[in-house]
Amino acid sequence: MPVKLDDIDRRILRALQRDGRLQNVELAKEVGLSPSPCLRRVKLLEEAGIIDRYVAVLNSAKVGLSLSMFARVWLTAQDAETIDHFMDAMQQLPQVMECYIMLGESDALLRVVVANLDDYRRFQAAHLTRKNGIQNVKTDVPSQIVKQTYTLPL
Amino acid sequence: MPVKLDDIDRRILRALQRDGRLQNVELAKEVGLSPSPCLRRVKLLEEAGIIDRYVAVLNSAKVGLSLSMFARVWLTAQDAETIDHFMDAMQQLPQVMECYIMLGESDALLRVVVANLDDYRRFQAAHLTRKNGIQNVKTDVPSQIVKQTYTLPL
DNA sequence: GCATCTTCGCAACCAAATTGCGAAACCCCT
């Protein structure tokens, strides 16, 4: 459920989405408050859960994980147990960055990070299998990342 | 190209991916260094571009953007001009969180955040059109977000 | 227009970051 934000809140959120480690004195200047009330608002936004967390974003190429692969998966069955088991497994696999249960054509969509195609093939053979409730996989390969942002429009 | 990281570097990166605003004195305790060399290592990781940036992650439901929609798009043509124009447009649209040029079945894959299905329909009618080089769109709707993480496995 | 509530900003204090430098650890070569 959306929360009521005023203009200063939005400016704070936009600035912190852009730079999560912006120092409060700089943030205050940017949003037009003095540091104390600015920091209080940030704390409130955190406590309200609007700011969920702060993360360092790594350059995936530089840590040897330059490939994102998309996998559309169809499960062996549609019962709650199969789905729960599948979801648990995807939660546990560190290479799985995103996982959605889908309506319509496929049962789920995954984005998986790997070092290269070999790595992906091994990942698929080991994990995208009946063991985890998966009957069929269609892999889609990006040839280029045009945009990957964490910044929600406000 | 991957960069040579030692065990302390990996611990720093894992900790900062989890909490981008971890105070250095806490981080130092966690990785087993004193604060000065720990902070120096963080700075080096930033300068090397391994840590690309820090971001605040918002709760999308609480800012009224609780729906992620996936759009597979086919372009009107495959020439560089059409593709460049399309990529530019996707870069500019704040609702587009992810955009990949794909090999194989579709030409591109988008993840778009919106408030609701109405919002998505308006977005699609306004932007996923010939105006931006798009000939055909197939929308995939998640029914549940199982996993959305920014934490690369190290 | 007044009262009450919310938010701001100052100032004092505390904590964290920064930086220089000497020491320790590690690595390489003879």
Place this chain on the structure above:
DNA sequence: AGGGGTTTCGCAATTTGGTTGCGAAGATGC
């Protein structure tokens, strides 16, 4: 195995940023 050189650590002093209490200002409602 030892010595020399390079890299990294950690201490300490200084600087900067964060925290918190409180009075003032602004906003809202009656």
